[in-house]
Amino acid sequence: MLFSDKNLAAYMSENFECAWQELRPVPKASIDFGNGRVLKRTLAGNVATWICMPTASPASTSDANDPANRVIDVIPALFTIEHYQARLAAAHALHGEVRDLDDATTVLADWHRQRSVQINNKAANGPAGDPHRTKYAAPRSLNTTFLAKAMVESGVKLKRSFLVEDSAYNRAVRSPQAHALLATPREREAPNEVASLTPQLFKNVLGVDLDDPYLGLAPYVLGGEIGRH
Template sequence: MRTVLYANNQLSSYLRRNFVLCWQSERPVPVVTIDFGDGRVVKRTITGNAAHYVMDHHGNLLDVVPGIYGANAFQRVISGSLRLWSQLQNVSDFKREIIIETYHKVRLKNIRKSWSKDLRTLGIFANVNLKPSRESLAVRAAIRTKSKRGIELPVIRSVQVRKRSAQVHKITTLREKTSQNVWQQIARLHYRDAKLDRGSRSVIEWQNPIQITASKALVESPVARLIRSFEKSLAEDTMRNEYEFHAKIHQWFCDGEAQKGFGYMNERVFREIFLTPANKPLIDLGEAYTGLLGDGLNN
């Protein structure tokens, strides 16, 4: 996050102008230590993940951006959240709910459309109905009668589960068409979104001074190869996080789940999106037999 997003000159300026950033740790991140026995030791984190929660000044959730994104793609996503926030000024609570739900419906539709387009570009058939669904006549009638909104509208919407499950089915169809190899091909279509700017590259170079010194006589430095490899991985992470995981979060907003608050959504994001629930301290890493005393755990 720090290297890709906050070190990016354009994005960091945009964030400072428009957002108040607040950091909170969800759970300790596992750190693996590899001792080569000759004095060399490698320490690195595993299964670490983070999400950006976009909230208004009352703490109401507007969007959740899961995982790592390239700076260009990330700015596009949060600029949409900023426009959503501006639409919510001086509106009633009821209208606010409708505006937020509509925003996420449109976003979900756009993801399906872009994902389908990418698959067609790659010659992969993925035919899903992308026509936007309209609110039923019953819903529109209930909205017009203020006294009935609180009683009738939740009941009417509860019987529309099948329509919403159809939206989920469309995403599932796209996901089934997208293998690991296809994700890599999609990433190549959007490689520009993952390009690191001078600010981010400087951070990586600062973190790898030995490789820079050792490579002065080489045509391409190890750091340059490292950056290029990282950009490829970042492009894939960006597209998968947006198409697969952000789509699921948009659906949660459409279903009114975000109204249950930050705590509920945060727990669900880490449990269902990142697969690292807070109630599993070992994240299933201790479920395989190692042949070591106490499974190699040092308490």
């Protein structure tokens, strides 16, 4: 629904060099109702959009100090088309401000630190607070009853309403967390900054541990203590 929008696709093609990577096959869950009907849904799938410095040349990708390895911003999970394009435009403008700076890494870290504080302050000090942050601040516990209910409900609710709800949550809760991640000092030794930050983003911001084969569902699916199985 988001990436299939023609206007958004045209904007991205015009302003960015896009590349896609699948981190792992999308997990799927099934409910067999015992009457010949089986309901299948994807489970814990998520996406992140990294905006990076443009690569000057193929050879530059092997140099850890090359600007091409710097992350400008990341958009955690899905947003509505309007909010997603606004985040892309902001990152594009930020790139224009820092691309020629020798201390671009420091400037970017400061920018993300300020953005994280601003979003959190807005949620905490608004006239009536942020209803989305209040509603979604605590992650929902994944159990078999919730899983079955969510899978059934997802088949009858409108996709648009889901996207609007997810976008509000991602802007209010996940965005400041992502900004905080990019504001954290980190070593410049990794030849691919996106690769080094992706596991942290998915685990700490998106709630998906890429190293856990059961994605945190083991205690509910297999029983026993919470943790990896």
